[in-house]
Amino acid sequence: MNVFISHKKEDGATAQEIYNEFSRLGVNSYLDILDSNLSGGKELTEHIKEQLNKCTDIIVVMSEQTKKSWWVPFEIGMSAQVDMPTASFLKSYVELPDYLQYWPRLKYISDIDTYVRTRHEIERTMLHEHFDQRSNKAFETSLFYDELKKKLR
Numbered sequence: 806m807n808v809f810i811s812h813k814k815e816d817g818a819t820a821q822e823i824y825n826e827f828s829r830l831g832v833n834s835y836l837d838i839l840d841s842n843l844s845g846g847k848e849l850t851e852h853i854k855e856q857l858n859k860c861t862d863i864i865v866v867m868s869e870q871t872k873k874s875w876w877v878p879f880e881i882g883m884s885a886q887v888d889m890p891t892a893s894f895l896k897s898y899v900e901l902p903d904y905l906q907y908w909p910r911l912k913y914i915s916d917i918d919t920y921v922r923t924r925h926e927i928e929r930t931m932l933h934e935h936f937d938q939r940s941n942k943a944f945e946t947s948l949f950y951d952e953l954k955k956k957l958r
Contacts (some may be wrong), residue, residue: 808834812866813882826917868896
């Protein structure tokens with residue numbers, strides 16, 4: 806598992822907490838705050854695409870600031886094209902747009918552990934049941950969402 810942490814710059818402290826928790830759990834993650842020296846435009850677009858392509862999951866930090874972002878929706882759109890497991894991390898109460906209502910919502914740093922454990926359980930189930938990973942990516946992601954939502958209630 807390798808998780809892309811999508812966020813608006815103003816939510817960098819929360820994104821860093823999420824990054825630290827994934828690290829504590831032994832999960833690789835990518836946080837773009839580490840690459841703040843990139844210029845915009847094509848260079849940044851290519852960099853984001855490259856990093857997303859290396860990742861298996863995406864966590865989106867949602868706050869009132871996210872509504873002003875151009876990059877977060879771009880990152881979500883790219884990940885949705887390949888059925889990448891996606892979850893929102895709600896920094897504070899924020900009304901999510903309709904297109905984000907479907908995905909699981911994490912509210913506490915401790916929910917990251919639940920996310921990781923559930924993701925590993927689904928991966929083991931898929932392996933044990935001998936599913937062809939490539940042709941069942943959408944099925945695996947949907948199964949993961951269902952299980953994670955049950956555990957986050």
